[in-house]
Amino acid sequence: MASKFRLKRLFAKEQISFLRRPRKHWGTHLNLAREFIGSALKNVDLARPALILGAGWGLEIPWRLAPVGAYGWDMDPLSRLGTFTRHLRWVPWVFEDVTGAFAELDRVARRTQVLEGRWVLRPALAAAKRLAGLLPSVIPSTRALDAWIREYRPGTIICANILGQILPMAHRIIEQAFKPRNPWVTDQDMADPLQDALDAWTARAVRAILSTLSQSGSNIYLLHDRGVIHQDADVALGEWTDPWTKQLRTSERDLEVSDPLPGVDVLKEFSQLVCRYKNRWLWPLGPAQVHVVEALVYFPLDIS
Numbered sequence: 001m002a003s004k005f006r007l008k009r010l011f012a013k014e015q016i017s018f019l020r021r022p023r024k025h026w027g028t029h030l031n032l033a034r035e036f037i038g039s040a041l042k043n044v045d046l047a048r049p050a051l052i053l054g055a056g057w058g059l060e061i062p063w064r065l066a067p068v069g070a071y072g073w074d075m076d077p078l079s080r081l082g083t084f085t086r087h088l089r090w091v092p093w094v095f096e097d098v099t100g101a102f103a104e105l106d107r108v109a110r111r112t113q114v115l116e117g118r119w120v121l122r123p124a125l126a127a128a129k130r131l132a133g134l135l136p137s138v139i140p141s142t143r144a145l146d147a148w149i150r151e152y153r154p155g156t157i158i159c160a161n162i163l164g165q166i167l168p169m170a171h172r173i174i175e176q177a178f179k180p181r182n183p184w185v186t187d188q189d190m191a192d193p194l195q196d197a198l199d200a201w202t203a204r205a206v207r208a209i210l211s212t213l214s215q216s217g218s219n220i221y222l223l224h225d226r227g228v229i230h231q232d233a234d235v236a237l238g239e240w241t242d243p244w245t246k247q248l249r250t251s252e253r254d255l256e257v258s259d260p261l262p263g264v265d266v267l268k269e270f271s272q273l274v275c276r277y278k279n280r281w282l283w284p285l286g287p288a289q290v291h292v293v294e295a296l297v298y299f300p301l302d303i304s
């Protein structure tokens, strides 16, 4: 219970600090994102509900285009209210964790701080190694999403910038558990077992969500961070290829990048579905932080 309350507070805090960031250079991204999500909302099958995963406070979502049977899904406890204040619309909402495992991640990360059976703090490095060893037992579960899809049979599911948020939020949960100590290896040339284990855990969670979506029988609209460039470099996007880093055209020799979907290529995961649309763009989120955003549309195979 304490874990759930802590998570809710953390998610609300993160969203508020995201919305407080200067948005001077976000114009192009916001226009493209709203246009993409707007096209999904204009095309929903009115006989079936629509679901927006990661609906947040509706910054990227033109809710005026959404039919009455559209639901929001976001575990930030203020997201529904935030959507109401922005769009004057009280939307039906699901507040569940789509990974089904953040509460357990929080519990396990806190448990590793103390030596078993004693109220003695483990050294941070030892706690991080212990957590790395325990992460494979924190199993992501899309049970809540599966159950919702079975009950409501949505015609359209929109993933509104949530997939690339699983890793940073898992990071924050772990950092909160270690506070004020640092869980990460700071020397960039050294291996970080916890970071590696968290990447593997995130890939598992993202694949579980994609697998549930691909079996939903719904039209799927995905908007997500494909990658992050941690420097202000001249970058253009080349042809689509896996890994995504090969899509970056730049004169820089060593571009500093990170992968929010560790090793998962959505196009490959959805190769059984029909790709109706794909687009990418660069989103300069802040100084030395440029996101590569992917917008994809998939329809189920027509087996009639």
Ligand SMILES: C[S@@+](CC[C@H](N)C(=O)[O-])C[C@H]1O[C@@H](n2cnc3c(N)ncnc32)[C@H](O)[C@@H]1O
Pocket: 011, 015, 054, 055, 056, 057, 058, 059, 060, 061, 073, 074, 075, 076, 079, 096, 097, 098, 099, 100, 102, 160, 161, 162, 165, 166, 169
């Ligand atoms: C980048 S924000 C998306 C912003 C949103 N599309 C908007 O228009 O304001 C990512 C959202 O995903 C939500 N989120 C992240 N991980 C989640 C999870 N495991 N379950 C449910 N919601 C999650 C966050 O609370 C946040 O609102």
